[in-house]
Amino acid sequence: MVKGQDIHVKPLRVSAHGYYAWALQHEIDHLNGILYLNHLDRPEDLRKIHEDDAVEEKVSVEKRK
Numbered sequence: 001m002v003k004g005q006d007i008h009v010k011p012l013r014v015s016a017h018g019y020y021a022w023a024l025q026h027e028i029d030h031l032n033g034i035l036y037l038n039h040l041d042r043p044e045d046l047r048k049i050h051e052d053d054a055v056e057e058k059v060s061v062e063k064r065k
Contacts, residue, residue, distance in 0.1 A: 002028070 002014045002024050016024055026036060040046060 002016070004012055004014070006012050014024065029036070029038075037043075037046070
């Protein structure tokens with residue numbers, strides 16, 4: 001679960017799973033000055049993801065009042 005605010009400064013929460021959750025964490029890491037490569041134990045662990053491996057993910061955004 002990620003908490004944030006929309007462009008109107010209203011609080012919101014985002015629940016995500018799979019690739020969408022990974023993408024959110026990736027962007028939050030950027031805000032904290034962390035690169036994806038910093039998470040790898042060994043450079044050999046880096047691998048390419050092919051488009052055929054991608055899976056559609058369900059996304060849920062909850063606006064808070």
